[in-house]
Amino acid sequence: MNMSDKCKTHVDSCRFCWMCHHICPIGNATGHERSTPRARALGISLVNRGAIGLEEIMDNIYECAGCGACVHDCVTGWDPVMFTKEVRLQAALEDKLPAYINAMVDHCLDEGNAYGKTVLCETLSAKIAEHKEKTDTLLYLGADARYMACKQAVKAIRVLEKAGLAFTVLADELPSGAQLDFLIGAADETKQQMLANAKVMDGFKTVIVYDPTDAKVMKRTYKEYGVETTAAVQTYTAALAALVKDGKLVGKKADKTVVYQDPYQLARDLEETEEARAVIAEFATLHELHLNRGETVWAGNILMAQYMPEVMKKVAARRLSNVKSIGECAVVTACVSEYTALKSVEQSEIEVLSLEDLILGE
Ligand code: SF4
Numbered sequence: 001m002n003m004s005d006k007c008k009t010h011v012d013s014c015r016f017c018w019m020c021h022h023i024c025p026i027g028n029a030t031g032h033e034r035s036t037p038r039a040r041a042l043g044i045s046l047v048n049r050g051a052i053g054l055e056e057i058m059d060n061i062y063e064c065a066g067c068g069a070c071v072h073d074c075v076t077g078w079d080p081v082m083f084t085k086e087v088r089l090q091a092a093l094e095d096k097l098p099a100y101i102n103a104m105v106d107h108c109l110d111e112g113n114a115y116g117k118t119v120l121c122e123t124l125s126a127k128i129a130e131h132k133e134k135t136d137t138l139l140y141l142g143a144d145a146r147y148m149a150c151k152q153a154v155k156a157i158r159v160l161e162k163a164g165l166a167f168t169v170l171a172d173e174l175p176s177g178a179q180l181d182f183l184i185g186a187a188d189e190t191k192q193q194m195l196a197n198a199k200v201m202d203g204f205k206t207v208i209v210y211d212p213t214d215a216k217v218m219k220r221t222y223k224e225y226g227v228e229t230t231a232a233v234q235t236y237t238a239a240l241a242a243l244v245k246d247g248k249l250v251g252k253k254a255d256k257t258v259v260y261q262d263p264y265q266l267a268r269d270l271e272e273t274e275e276a277r278a279v280i281a282e283f284a285t286l287h288e289l290h291l292n293r294g295e296t297v298w299a300g301n302i303l304m305a306q307y308m309p310e311v312m313k314k315v316a317a318r319r320l321s322n323v324k325s326i327g328e329c330a331v332v333t334a335c336v337s338e339y340t341a342l343k344s345v346e347q348s349e350i351e352v353l354s355l356e357d358l359i360l361g362e
């Protein structure tokens with residue numbers, strides 16, 4: 001397999017040890033040794049040595065969520081996310097992607113989202129139409145919210161309305177490139193999507209990004225891939241925290257105690273942990289999960305539920321059990337995808353809320 005020297009070094013230097021074994025949310029959900037980062041490195045190493053074919057490890061390569069818990073915990077500084085992404089790119093170039101991944105890549109290229117959706121729900125379309133006028137500020141909703149969680153997208157808009165902010169929402173929002181980046185890494189097609197979206201963003205002074213996955217890509221990956229934008233990119237959580245601080249988003253503190261589920265994209269990739277907490281503290285009493293901020297445990301997402309739904313439910317159920325284990329009964333998320341994953345678990349003991357649910361009291 002054609003792999004950069006940097007990635008080969010990381011694969012060969014990974015000691016296949018136990019240090020990050022216990023913190024992988026996928027490995028913990030499946031209980032399979034093969035799902036752990038060390039097993040993935042071992043598999044790639046075997047392909048690099050010609051012992052097995054690339055196609056033999058591809059399902060395993062797509063079991064990784066890219067949550068970065070292993071990178072965070074690797075005391076020797078090796079990066080399983082980096083080498084996993086590079087293998088995805090190489091598999092795409094060698095036409096060795098699994099069929100279920102190929103289908104999602106095709107949807108990203110043809111319809112602009114991995115789900116192949118083309119129509120928004122009526123309520124969201126109507127709400128977006130209320131914000132079609134050009135302003136200095138763009139609210140970027142992202143594919144998951146627009147096509148898979150439209151009620152949350154509507155609420156995200158309503159929260160900014162409640163704060164009296166003037167903002168635009170695009171009916172024909174372009175893909176950020178985040179889904180393609182997950183599926184095939186730094187391919188030309190990924191960069192083309194990012195460049196096209198950055199050009200649209202240039203038309204605004206500020207872009208508030210609702211989904212942390214898109215925010216991470218726009219604030220970090222665009223720079224890594226040489227994609228520039230003149231717009232100031234702000235996470236939705238940072239925007240809400242600023243509105244709270246300025247007295248524009250004022251709450252009646254509910255008689256409710258919650259814990260906060262840090263999205264890894266904010267906590268680890270963007271090192272943003274306090275903004276959502278400042279917002280929550282305005283509307284509820286905040287307690288902490290044992291594994292919080294940079295130590296957060298990912299709670300699942302919508303995209304991977306398309307091809308491993310049962311594992312995603314187990315990932316989410318495990319995170320809910322973390323909430324229950326400390327005697328808490330409500331968790332607030334700031335990621336629409338994690339919110340959807342947590343909501344998909346059939347249970348009644350833990351209340352799952354988005355930041356918008358908390359702010360709007362719904
Ligand atoms: S990434 Fe680091 S902690 Fe994880 S198995 Fe490799 S060397 Fe060990």
Ligand code: SF4
Nearest residue numbers: 024064065067068070
């Ligand atoms: S990035 Fe997350 S899902 Fe992937 S191997 Fe590391 S801990 Fe597991």
